Amino acid sequence: MMKVWIPRDAAARALGAEEVVAALRAEARRRGADLTLVRNGSRGMLWLEPLAEVEIDGIRHAFGPMTPETVGQLFDGGALALGPTEDLPWMKAQTRLTFARVGVIDPLSFAEFRSHGGLAGLTRALAMDGAAVVAEVTASGLRGRGGAGFPTGIKWKTVHDAAGARKYIVCNADEGDSATFADRMIMEGDPFTLIEGMVIAGLAVGATTGFIYSRSEYPDANAAMAEALQIARDEGLIGPSVLGSGRAFDLDLRIGAGAYVCGEETALLNSLEGKRGVVRAKPPLPALQGFMGRPTVVNNVISLASVPAILAQGAAAYAALGIGRSKGTIPLQIAGNVRRGGLFEAAFGLSLGQIVNEIGGGTASGRPVKAVQVGGPLGAYLTPGQFDLPFGYEEYAGQDALIGHAGLTVFDDSTDMLEMARFAMEFCAIESCGKCTPCRIGAVRGVETLDRIARGDADAISLLTDLCATMKAGSLCALGGFTPYPVLSALTHFPGDFLRAREAAE
Amino acid sequence: MPDSADLEPRVREILDAHSGVEGALLPILHAVQDAFGYVPEEALPLIAADQTLSKAEAYGVLTFYHDFRTRPAGRHVLKLCRAEACKAMGADRLHTQIRTKLGIDWHGTTADGRITLEPVFCLGLCANGPSAMIDGRVVGRLDTAKFDAIVGGLE
Ligand SMILES: Cc1cc2nc3c(=O)[nH]c(=O)nc-3n(C[C@H](O)[C@H](O)[C@H](O)COP(=O)(O)O)c2cc1C
Numbered sequence: 001m002m003k004v005w006i007p008r009d010a011a012a013r014a015l016g017a018e019e020v021v022a023a024l025r026a027e028a029r030r031r032g033a034d035l036t037l038v039r040n041g042s043r044g045m046l047w048l049e050p051l052a053e054v055e056i057d058g059i060r061h062a063f064g065p066m067t068p069e070t071v072g073q074l075f076d077g078g079a080l081a082l083g084p085t086e087d088l089p090w091m092k093a094q095t096r097l098t099f100a101r102v103g104v105i106d107p108l109s110f111a112e113f114r115s116h117g118g119l120a121g122l123t124r125a126l127a128m129d130g131a132a133v134v135a136e137v138t139a140s141g142l143r144g145r146g147g148a149g150f151p152t153g154i155k156w157k158t159v160h161d162a163a164g165a166r167k168y169i170v171c172n173a174d175e176g177d178s179a180t181f182a183d184r185m186i187m188e189g190d191p192f193t194l195i196e197g198m199v200i201a202g203l204a205v206g207a208t209t210g211f212i213y214s215r216s217e218y219p220d221a222n223a224a225m226a227e228a229l230q231i232a233r234d235e236g237l238i239g240p241s242v243l244g245s246g247r248a249f250d251l252d253l254r255i256g257a258g259a260y261v262c263g264e265e266t267a268l269l270n271s272l273e274g275k276r277g278v279v280r281a282k283p284p285l286p287a288l289q290g291f292m293g294r295p296t297v298v299n300n301v302i303s304l305a306s307v308p309a310i311l312a313q314g315a316a317a318y319a320a321l322g323i324g325r326s327k328g329t330i331p332l333q334i335a336g337n338v339r340r341g342g343l344f345e346a347a348f349g350l351s352l353g354q355i356v357n358e359i360g361g362g363t364a365s366g367r368p369v370k371a372v373q374v375g376g377p378l379g380a381y382l383t384p385g386q387f388d389l390p391f392g393y394e395e396y397a398g399q400d401a402l403i404g405h406a407g408l409t410v411f412d413d414s415t416d417m418l419e420m421a422r423f424a425m426e427f428c429a430i431e432s433c434g435k436c437t438p439c440r441i442g443a444v445r446g447v448e449t450l451d452r453i454a455r456g457d458a459d460a461i462s463l464l465t466d467l468c469a470t471m472k473a474g475s476l477c478a479l480g481g482f483t484p485y486p487v488l489s490a491l492t493h494f495p496g497d498f499l500r501a502r503e504a505a506e
Numbered sequence: 507m508p509d510s511a512d513l514e515p516r517v518r519e520i521l522d523a524h525s526g527v528e529g530a531l532l533p534i535l536h537a538v539q540d541a542f543g544y545v546p547e548e549a550l551p552l553i554a555a556d557q558t559l560s561k562a563e564a565y566g567v568l569t570f571y572h573d574f575r576t577r578p579a580g581r582h583v584l585k586l587c588r589a590e591a592c593k594a595m596g597a598d599r600l601h602t603q604i605r606t607k608l609g610i611d612w613h614g615t616t617a618d619g620r621i622t623l624e625p626v627f628c629l630g631l632c633a634n635g636p637s638a639m640i641d642g643r644v645v646g647r648l649d650t651a652k653f654d655a656i657v658g659g660l661e
């Protein structure tokens with residue numbers, strides 16, 4: 001018998017995994033080989049996708065990137081053979097807690113999920129009272145991975161302490177930031193872990209209903225998640241009696257409709273309620289008046305999916321990792337013009353230079369790195385001059401930057417930073433929910449102003465900085481409030497790109 | 507354009523399937539668009555009444571979201587990612603070439619009704635850009651040769 005793993009992950013599929021699977025099946029038939037094929041999640045080495053693994057003497061060996069023409073190497077060996085998967089430098093250098101099972105198991109096999117440590121966290125939580133679970137999550141130091149970095153345990157305590165017969169757990173899976181795919185990879189690679197985390201959250205705060213709000217841009221993740229929910233219901237992980245405990249928790253998957261702002265938690269709640277995805281003023285906090293005005297935990301996928309490991313291994317083990325007030329691990333998503341792009345889970349504290357050069361291997365084009373945007377479309381552009389900066393919430397905030405959902409986009413020296421600043425404003429204009437003027441009108445003015453600068457109007461630069469100050473001060477949410485970060489960081493670090501445009505126009 | 511005689515029973519079926527669902531409007535609009543390829547104007551009063559909304563409120567929701575269309579698209583929908591990580595891999599130049607090849611701009615449909623072109627902001631394939639989606643199928647490391655191969659095979 002020959003056992004092979006080929007990911008079902010969207011990144012692998014986008015690079016031809018289905019074609020490789022078809023070719024492999026045909027080749028196995030031709031050779032009369034007895035093939036067992038597992039469709040796993042991705043190991044996160046996305047530059048090697050489609051990455052196949054073959055079991056040799058009980059050890060998984062990696063081959064990649066595979067093409068239909070090279071499947072013979074899975075039988076005979078060859079240039080694409082990379083050796084035992086776990087021995088690859090990318091794998092060995094990680095601390096995989098949240099992503100421990102991603103790429104390892106068949107994501108839709110409940111038996112494999114269990115045999116690889118699934119349900120250990122929930123089993124422990126079921127033996128504790130809600131307040132004790134909340135205290136454990138607080139002690140772990142886990143902070144929201146959706147961007148704002150709010151301590152998860154404190155949010156849970158607010159909902160736990162709130163009066164109300166009906167409370168909700170809402171998972172924010174509206175992963176809209178460019179350079180992020182960690183949520184997607186959990187949903188496609190280990191969906192039961194997310195479900196387990198949400199059940200634990202429900203037990204902890206006294207909620208019996210949950211929603212996962214995902215995005216329409218993720219059809220593969222949504223299909224995997226929907227199937228996983230059905231299996232979880234059949235296995236009694238969710239439903240009227242969680243694992244036979246007599247305590248209820250049920251869960252529904254909802255899909256957004258292509259609005260970036262619906263990742264903002266109050267816009268998301270409006271969207272879930274069937275309304276326009278307009279941001280709500282806070283207070284009231286969603287924790288007190290969230291879905292349908294009832295107490296609601298809104299957490300990112302990674303926040304929730306990290307909880308089972310925290311419960312299983314204990315808060316102290318998690319809190320021992322990281323730096324300062326950034327505890328535990330963070331799944332770095334390395335993207336853009338980079339040689340080795342992918343998902344790399346590590347304790348907080350790696351320097352930007354280590355991430356981009358050592359892990360990522362520099363640019364894909366081979367040209368010098370010009371800038372790295374960290375934290376998605378609302379995150380600042382950093383330069384190689386800042387490569388010593390350790391990865392942490394406060395460390396980045398101190399540089400007028402943010403870690404956001406931990407996506408990093410690498411740009412080479414051919415990038416025009418004026419164009420990137422213009423894009424930031426254009427994106428804000430397209431995605432603004434329209435509630436406040438500085439964002440709705442300001443972003444449109446921002447595009448016009450950058451076009452003036454591009455035409456050589458130097459006076460417009462001070463207009464741009466004034467406009468950014470107005471947006472920062474007068475916007476209700478971070479879409480309008482943080483768009484100035486990429487714009488101003490581009491201007492501050494690369495003034496030449498804004499001046500060169502002027503000279504060219506004169 | 508669906509026959510309005512067919513339309514009402516199909517919409518009612520969808521509304522029935524969502525009865526009792528909390529905040530059902532988005533799931534309903536998705537289901538209607540899946541059934542007809544767009545959200546027909548005639549469907550809106552039915553949906554609004556079912557959700558106890560005014561037609562204007564239902565229309566306000568419909569138009570807020572980039573995904574929902576009020577007119578049919580071409581036979582195939584091509585979405586190209588315009589976001590930063592794909593830009594870092596030369597998406598802008600590629601998009602200009604593709605728009606020229608198709609002879610349409612964003613949101614346009616080719617004259618033969620074959621392809622509608624939509625921008626998208628991130629498909630979660632950001633380490634493998636430039637990224638695209640054709641009829642819900644993901645494509646990474648798109649270039650003009652791959653584009654020709656994919657689009658050449660479409661009816
Ligand atoms: C414009 C905007 C978009 C956002 N998009 C997301 C998102 O896609 N996913 C997410 O988890 N949080 C997003 N957030 C942050 C959420 O508002 C919220 O802080 C988060 O879901 C809370 O969960 P956490 O504490 O686990 O991070 C966004 C915020 C803003 C202002």
Ligand code: SF4
Binds near residue numbers: 432480
């Ligand atoms: S800043 Fe923009 S997106 Fe946020 S509430 Fe105001 S208008 Fe809406």
Ligand code: FES
Binds near residue numbers: 177587590591627631
């Ligand atoms: S930025 Fe294009 S797929 Fe994410």
